[in-house]
Amino acid sequence: xxxxxxxxxxxxxxxIARGLEGSGYTVEVxxxxxxxxxxxxxxxxxxxxxxxxxxxxxxxTVLQKVRNRKVSPPVLIxxxxxxxxxxxxxxxxxxxxxxxxPFAFVELQARVRALLRRGQPLAERLQVGDLSLDCIRxxxxxxxxxxxxxxxxxxxxxxxxxxKGRPLSRTMIVEHVWEMDYDGLTNIVDVYIRHLRxxxxxxxxxxLIHTVRGVGYMVDAAEKPAAASTEPSRTDV
Ligand code: CA
Numbered sequence: 001x002x003x004x005x006x007x008x009x010x011x012x013x014x015x016i017a018r019g020l021e022g023s024g025y026t027v028e029v030x031x032x033x034x035x036x037x038x039x040x041x042x043x044x045x046x047x048x049x050x051x052x053x054x055x056x057x058x059x060x061t062v063l064q065k066v067r068n069r070k071v072s073p074p075v076l077i078x079x080x081x082x083x084x085x086x087x088x089x090x091x092x093x094x095x096x097x098x099x100x101x102p103f104a105f106v107e108l109q110a111r112v113r114a115l116l117r118r119g120q121p122l123a124e125r126l127q128v129g130d131l132s133l134d135c136i137r138x139x140x141x142x143x144x145x146x147x148x149x150x151x152x153x154x155x156x157x158x159x160x161x162x163x164k165g166r167p168l169s170r171t172m173i174v175e176h177v178w179e180m181d182y183d184g185l186t187n188i189v190d191v192y193i194r195h196l197r198x199x200x201x202x203x204x205x206x207x208l209i210h211t212v213r214g215v216g217y218m219v220d221a222a223e224k225p226a227a228a229s230t231e232p233s234r235t236d237v
Contacts, residue, residue: 051079133154
């Protein structure tokens with residue numbers, strides 16, 4: 001899945017690109033309308049994320065030009081202009097969805113997923129060991145046992161499972177799950193991880209949520225090295 005982010009504010013563009021790449025999408029960024037239109041001319045994107053306030057061409061003009069093309073991908077408008085008029089105008093001009101800044105990454109991710117899912121009814125399901133997470137129905141289970149999670153707990157677990165085997169820092173987790181300007185509150189991640197552990201891992205022989213010293217947290221079901229010692233050894237003859 002190839003996504004074009006049209007956004008002139010580098011910090012926001014990076015935030016979106018990093019997050020979506022972490023979710024497995026290929027992301028390209030265009031810093032203005034002219035560059036964006038050139039790319040759209042050459043490449044068939046699966047989704048366009050469009051900021052309305054661009055330095056050269058108005059975002060709505062970019063939208064009109066996209067809609068005039070034969071192959072026209074879904075467009076998600078991203079804007080600080082959140083009045084009803086702006087939304088209506090954007091949707092009337094053919095945008096598929098509208099998200100007002102500032103936003104939490106999970107909200108963007110949910111909309112991106114919904115727009116990309118149109119026309120392809122595949123349910124998204126993540127699995128690590130016997131832990132399964134259904135992104136559509138928002139259900140979590142270990143084996144047959146369903147586990148109830150609060151929304152933020154669910155979002156953190158989904159993010160960790162999507163990056164199975166890869167440690168994620170507290171800052172990454174905060175940026176992903178809370179609003180992007182949520183600074184200096186990385187300790188809250190520890191609190192949520194504690195809740196998740198008590199629900200997901202407590203009382204179970206296989207722990208799936210791991211602390212990675214100096215980095216953050218990781219979900220993984222890799223075999224413990226100790227398991228190797230149960231294999232018959234050729235040296236003790
Ligand atoms: Ca802008």
